[in-house]
Structures are given as C-alpha cells and as structure tokens.
Amino acid sequence: MNRFERRKAQTYQRLQKIGVELILAHGYEAVTVQQITDTTDVARGTFYQHFRDKAALIESVIADEFRDLLTGEGLSAWQSLIQFFQVLQRHRSLLERMPEGDRLRVVSDELAALVLRPFPLDDVPMSLNGAMRAGGLARAMSWWVDQATAYPVETIALYVYRWWYRCDPPIE
Secondary structure (H helix, E strand, O other): OOHHHHHHHHHHHHHHHHHHHHHHHHOOOOOOHHHHHHHHOOOHHHHHHHOOOHHHHHHHHHHHHHHHHHOOOOOOHHHHHHHHHHHHHHOHHHHHOOOHHHHHOOOOHHHHHHHOOOOOOOOOOHHHHHHHHHHHHHHHHHHHHHOOOOOOHHHHHHHHHHHHHOOOOOOO
C-alpha cells in the first residue's frame, strides 16, 4: 500500500470512528455530516468520497467488521449467520438510534450476499434473488433491533436460516 492509499484508509477509519462516537453520544438524527467532518478535520467532500450518507457510514462499520470475521475462514452458512448477528449485537445501540428507513439500508445487497448464500430459484433472476435476500435480512435485523427484549443471537439466526434455506441448520 502506497502513502496515498494509507492516508485514504486512515481517513476512512477516522470518519467511521468519529461518526460512530458522535451518533452514540448525540443520536443519529442530531448528528450532521458537517459535524462529523469538522470533528474529523476533513472537508465535507472527503466524507462523500467515502460514504453516500450517514447510513452508508454505519453500513461500512458493520460490513467491514463482518468481512474481517470471514477473511480466510470457511464458515458454513449457519456460522456466517451467527457471526452476522453477533456483529449486529455489538452495534445494537448504534442501530437503535437510527430511523428504520436508514436502518434498513444498512443491509446492502453485497452484505446480504456475504451472510446468506445465494441459490437458484426457478425462473427468478439472480438480481431479484439478491434483492429479496437483502430485503428480508434487513427487515429481520430491523425487527430484531426493535424488540424490547431481544431474542438471543442464536434464536434470530435460526429463524432467518429457516426462512431462507427452508430447513434447520446442520448440527455441528
């Protein structure tokens, strides 16, 4: 990685860290992109070079952590789903502060593809398959975050696994 790439990665990580800290301290709606960039000491345009909005910043935090867990590991679909909800559990207080519309966007098609393995559905284009996967996973995540007494990670992962794969996970 050259110097430019290192600085770009450092700025990305600082924006993530400060954005999360501000949102946890003041609430999602109260924090503006301008506050994040002022605190990070970067130009507003720099924020938009990395993220389209605050929801994309949160999605990047969750996706980066989840990708780090998957790197180099041959996780089964069941293990992957458990890991995903464990990451969400660690960021639950952040997700709770987000309006549902923005929270639903946190689960992108790309992130959903890492969590739920695609499989062909008769006469359903793979792009629609991906959208259904992302939409269903986003709704399950949002519903879970909204529950006053949260279901344990294993329980919500089991429900999502049964919904997507139409069977129980393999016994490991």
